[in-house]
Amino acid sequence: MSEMTAAEAAEVLEVSQRQVARLASKEVLTVSRVVGRTLLLDSASVHRLAQRARRNGRPWSAATAWAALALLSGKQADWMDAARLSRLRHRLRGINASDLVWLSRRRATIHQMRGWDAVTGLVPTGVSALRDPENAALFGLSATDRGSDGYVAASAFPELVTGSGLYDDIEGDVVVRVVPDDAGYRLEQSLVAAVAVDLAEALDTREAAAGERILTELLTEFRAGDGHRNRTRR
Structure with missing residues (x-):
């Protein structure tokens, strides 16, 4: 399983790390493991959400x-x-x-x-x-x-x-x-x-x-x- 940190996921999704944590807590994103205070996520779940979200249109300025x-x-x-x-x-x-x-x-x-x-x-x-x-x-x-x-x-x-x-x-x-x-x-x-x-x-x-x-x-x-x-x- 390929992993990424919450910071990396936030960059991909163009949201805050706090929002990434919320998405993980709601099981919208898949948590692979937690190392100390670092949240590691399944990269595939992050990219799937990014693709789905982009169908709603590009974010506004x-x-x-x-x-x-x-x-x-x-x-x-x-x-x-x-x-x-x-x-x-x-x-x-x-x-x-x-x-x-x-x-x-x-x-x-x-x-x-x-x-x-x-x-x-x-x-x-x-x-x-x-x-x-x-x-x-x-x-x-x-x-x-x-x-x-x-x-x-x-x-x-x-x-x-x-x-x-x-x-x-x-x-x-x-x-x-x-x-x-x-x-x-x-x-x-x-x-x-x-x-x-x-x-x-x-x-x-x-x-x-x-x-x-x-x-x-x-x-x-x-x-x-x-x-x-x-x-x-x-």
């Missing part, structure tokens, strides 16, 4: 991914021209929640980290967004103190790392999602669609199910032409 998440959250995507927005609206009407998660995976580069100080300067998402009572109620989940999860612009990332003493650690409880500076989205507030996508990729099955449920609702509302109802949370 960061700018397109953020435009899609903004539209689903009832916001404008003024960094996109009219023609591209029209094509994107048409695409959104024909995909499901799983497709959206796959297509928007280039919205940010994910860093699993640990630090010696409280992390500030992140736009909250995932479990961090659930500390807002309205978000917790929307997703039907309880708030948790488990780590930090949020977005930061690429230009602000070095200062964040220095200020909070962050360093890469696959077991760390800080998830930093670095958004390219040319992505268009200005990171002024959390978008409910982005929170939902991030929860849909979570290792926790309840969080993943809640994220997929909200994405399905947002896509249904969008197809119904009811985008003004889509919610954006600070």
